[in-house]
Amino acid sequence: MSRIYALMGVSVIAFALLLLAMSGGGSKQSGDGLLFYCAASNRAVMDEILKQYEQETGRRVEIQYGPSQTLLSSLTVAEKGDLFLPADDSYLDLAADDGLVHEVIPIASMRAVIVVPRGNPKGIKQIGDLLDDDVRYVLADPKSAAVGKVVQRELEKTGQWKTLxxxxxxxxxxxxxxxxxxxxxxxxxxxxxxxxxxxxxxxxAVEDPSLADTESIIAVGVLGSSKHPEDALHFARYVAAADRGLEHYQGHGFTITNGDLWAERPELTIYAGSMLRPAIEETIKNFQQREGVDVLTKYNGCGILVAEMRTGPTPDAYFACDVEFMNQVNDLFLEPVSVSQNELVILVPKGNPEKITGLRDLARNDLRVGIGHEKQCAMGWLTQNTLKESGVQSEIMGRDPVQMNTGDLLVNAMRTGALDAVVVYLSNAAGAGELFQAIRIKEIECSIAVQPWAVARESKYPLLASRLFSQICSAESQATFKKKGFRWDFTQDQAVAAGGGSADE
Structure with a gap:
């Protein structure tokens, strides 16, 4: 009996050790901190980055390495963790479809090749050589490993996968x-x-044209289950920083992306036309809190902002009130994308006591009229074009209307009774329905302003700016734009041009 009990004891210990190995054998424990699911293919480079990160910041990260599909299954079942880095971004797409991933930050790419011993003793030159009678070969399982998945996908197109x-x-x-x-x-x-x-x-490595399209994009995603998203994004930014994590990725033979420069707490500068402030202010506030960054915003008439950019520093991104004022600084920015539209209207007191029906009425001698300043704001420039196209420019300007550099100032003048009517954006009238009413300008089609967004060519933080843009394009933000009187103009197909941000639909 004692021998039986001894054998049972050994069996129990062995089983316990097996469970321990299964639960933690693929993990690198660095103490209490973030939980990071990382593809085994990135282990060598990530160990280096982690060591540098912990030495430089004093922050801790627990990494669990494994096959991409296994990691995805683990984080789905566990419903805990902070970051996920698979060997192919298709796994991030699957996680995002299930609402498991929020922000995604691109890092690098890699491609599948045939691997042989140094000197290639079997003389293997292509996929077909693997089928020779004297060649033994192994493949990564498509059900668990990203490389197996992408290789199967591409070789099925050429009809090679089944035999292989x-x-x-x-x-x-x-x-x-x-x-x-x-x-x-x-x-x-x-x-x-x-x-x-x-x-x-x-x-x-032996390269085969059949594997030319097996590129896998590596990106890190912040999980929705993260209880510390600011800390998770801090580490993600470090991994994707051009002068931190990407140096290690490049040293390990990966093809790296154009990353941001590293900063413990980046300062992102955004210039935006004043009329956009009500639509984006809350989104920016929430963004900087989640990201752990500072967003320095400057709101003003676009004419004033353009003049400042021409003589002073360039912001990381510019959100213009109209394409005309983006065109004036297009040499400073990457390709802009149209985000929203805003319509010029005639704003009058509730009930329209002066019985104004259109632009021509604004030339009446008994009216005190206000418009935007042509050189200081997009609204003023657009107003002059609209007046000109309507054939009433000389009549109205001959009355010497009050000119101001923002719509808000004109609306405030209406509130005090200093003006009887103003030409402003529809968004300027949002939330003031109890005081004013908007009269549509029907005479001409050119009374619509289009608001473009662009990231600066020389920005130190293009990825950070793109993530802010993704939040501006989120469903919640779109609802805010529409509530404030804007029309939504951005489409998902424009995301690449905007710097890689992806909008939540």
Whole structure:
């Protein structure tokens, strides 16, 4: 009996050790901190980044390495964690579709290649050579590993996958297991990501045109389950920073993106036309709180903002009141995208006591009229065009109307009774229905202003600016724009031109 109990005790201990290995064997514990799910293919580079990050910031991160699909399943079931970095961004798309991922920050890319021992003793030159009778090869399992998934996708297009999968020696759970099998001589070849071979000097890559389109985009996503999104974004920004994490990625053979420069707490500067302030102010406030950054905003007439940009510093992004004022500084910014529209209207007191019906009525001698300043704001420039096209410019300007550089100032003058009618944007009248009413300008079609957004060519934080733009394009933000009198103009197809941000629909 004592021998039986001893054997039972050994079995219990062995089982406990097995459970421990299963739960923590793929993790690198750095103490209490963020929980980061990371693809095994990124382990070598991420270990370096993590070490530098902890030394530089004193912050801790717990990493769980594994196959991309396994990690996705784990974070889905566990409903906890802070960050997810798979070997292919298709897994982030799946996670986002399920509402598991919020922000996504691009990092690098890698491509699948055939891996063989140094010197290529079997003389393998292409995929077809793997099927030779004297060649043993392994593949990453498409059900668990990103490289297996992308290789299957591309080779099914060429009709090569079925035969390759039927004759494989075995499928492996991760790309590193494939490389290790080739390294120890268990097989003659395999298919791995090119960047993985950086840490395998005794192995070499064989490129095949059939694998040319197997590029996998690597990006890190912040999980919706994160209880510390500011800390998670801090680490994500470090990993994707051009002078921090991306230096390690490049050193490991990855093709890196154009990342932001690192800053413990970045300062993002945004110039925006005054009329946009009610639509974006709350979104910006929430963004900087979640990201742990400072957003320095300057609101003014677009003519004034353009003049400042011509003689002073360029902001990280510019949100103009109209395309005309973006065109005046287009050499400073990347390709702009149209986000919203705003309509010029004639604003009069509730009940319209002066019986104003259109622009021509504003030339009456008994009316005190206000318009935007032509050189200081987009609204003034657009008003002059509208008056000109309507054929009433000389009549109205001959009455010497009051000119101000923002619609808000004109509306305030109406509130005090200093003016009888003003030409402003529809958004300027939002929320004041009990005091004023808006009269549509029907005479001419050119009374619509289009508001474009663009990121500065020389911005230190283009990715951060793009994430802010994503929030401006969120469903909640769109609702705010519409509530404030704007029409929504941005489409998802414009996201790439805007710097990579993706709008929540």
């Amino acid at each position: 999968a039927e004759n494989v020696t075995s499928f492996r759970a991760t790309v590193t297991e494939v490389a290790n099998d080739v390294l120890v001589g268990a097989v003659d070849a395999g298919i791995v990501y090119d960047a993985v071979l950086h840490t395998y000097p005794d192995l070499q």
